[in-house]
Amino acid sequence: MNARRNRQWRVSRYPSAEEPIDEQQFEFVTTTAPEPEQGQFLVRTICLAPGPAQRGYLDKQHADFFANVPVGDVMRGRGIGQIVESRHPEYQVGDLFVGSLGWQDYSLQHPRGAEFVFSTKKILSPVYPLSIELGVLGQAGATAYFGLHEAGQIKPGDNVLVSAAAGGVGSTACQIARLSGANKVVGITGSEDKCEWLRDTLHVDATINYKTDNIGECLNELFPDGIDLFFDNVGGEILNTALEHLAMHARIALCGYIATDYATDPGPGPINYRYLVQKRSRMQGFIVFDYWKRFAEAEMQLRNWYSTGELIDTNDISEGLEAMPSALNSLFTGDNRGVKICRVSPDPAVDR
């Protein structure tokens, strides 16, 4: 068998706090794909999905939360691929597989233990293009679904606010909130283009441009009875302002805090936490991995909505493994719209 050329992004150093992610923190090397041992299989990467958490893999401050990727190692990252060699009886050549493939053309994989049983899995009834399996039907979908339904305890009639609403998880949360019976869904984002996209394509009821609008005034107008559920990806000043506009018994599903996460000076904390008492409200942090054992439940619902056209694919595609550093960085600059995906090699059903 001819050796397979395996390009890899290896970590060469960690970025400093406010430095953008770019190619200087990685080495792009070409090596040879390894041979699977008994129980393993080799996966060709089709698509990768950069996620904000990946910056945490390169940040010692976050080592207690995200395992850091050691300098010299291949960058860690989730993707979908196809098995090209197998020494595992239940995984056949041609099977599709979602898991932690890393920023590379080929990876050795094996089925994981029970804890993460759904985080690496065979895709049995794929939806094409396969990138959707990494988007609204994948981790972004599960995060939005469990964030709204578990952490956020969404109820029909809720008035819902979503921050970073044009991002991968945010745009999915806007859709799922509406599909779950919200009375009103308002998205906060950072450009007029993204506001329009949220309203026209994703049918969000109203939008707030945090760069040009006064968020407090907008919330006053848009939520005269207060916010019942805030799906927050941002934290910082937006969280602080939203706290002041909660309805009684409101819930904040705290998904991320990108505003303060990688800042040298994270600024003041949310002093309006006192409204949690006044409004008998809660702020609940969550992480999608805690729900992997229940992923099938979310997946069934998400696939149903997708099949009827109610849940719209929001993938924002970059081309080529080479684009991974800039694709990851785009999540922090507000340049992406929807779920960021990098296409690495042909999709078996779509690309001919």
Next chain:
Amino acid sequence: MNARRNRQWRVSRYPSAEEPIDEQQFEFVTTTAPEPEQGQFLVRTICLAPGPAQRGYLDKQHADFFANVPVGDVMRGRGIGQIVESRHPEYQVGDLFVGSLGWQDYSLQHPRGAEFVFSTKKILSPVYPLSIELGVLGQAGATAYFGLHEAGQIKPGDNVLVSAAAGGVGSTACQIARLSGANKVVGITGSEDKCEWLRDTLHVDATINYKTDNIGECLNELFPDGIDLFFDNVGGEILNTALEHLAMHARIALCGYIATDYATDPGPGPINYRYLVQKRSRMQGFIVFDYWKRFAEAEMQLRNWYSTGELIDTNDISEGLEAMPSALNSLFTGDNRGVKICRVSPDPAVDR
């Protein structure tokens, strides 16, 4: 019938943000007790319980949360009294009554509507001295009970932290946490005396003196596996530090925020809110009045614990209606220990 002399503390002006509560904000007047109309009864005040919320009645900033007491009106406040005249068929002269009596010798009362049905009620099987009905068996008891069991979802084996642990609600929460099966109860307070009292009298496992100890280091040592439940009366810097020491799936029952509540400059907010995500934890605000309909449930448990000697009376008594302004102020200076009570007139069973 001779007219009854009725002394009253009337509000003469609101204190500024960092001004202590004292007699200068009130007028002490002597008037005559009114006659009850049909459906009303006249109550002689036996004890009053000042509470931190009462400062909010005199603060326009808090008007959306606590109804302000208008200047010129009798200061609002909760107490226990005895009916001395009645024109209500179900309330007899001699009956004991808990409710919003105000800072005065006599008040006209009537049974309230369903919403606050347990906040004004006849005491059928009183415990003597009656001040206990305002302490561990009263609002302090109910606040600690529902805060731990509802907002805090206490579970046997929890490692529990309580702030303002020597205060009325805090000292009751320390006791109820232990009685509810906590593995460890740690109290934060502001003097060595109060630390000793918590350990020796209330059987708290360990204490932190926030004025002399490094709270973060203490939490590190005392909670090697993290805090499962934090019953927080204080907010501010203590809340921020505790957030960093949460166990997985921890719960913060947010009862008050006395550290930042009446400050001109409340300081930075709890930037460590990010640990709510990392530890999949929650911060739940609550107010005891929301649970009044279930007060009987708490009361039965509290009376059982009290009758077996497991729940200790922590009342800290001031003498005379005259003492009310300084009694209220003592809640903010850390001078009180346990539930602050002001004795206004003789207790029918105890004072002879």
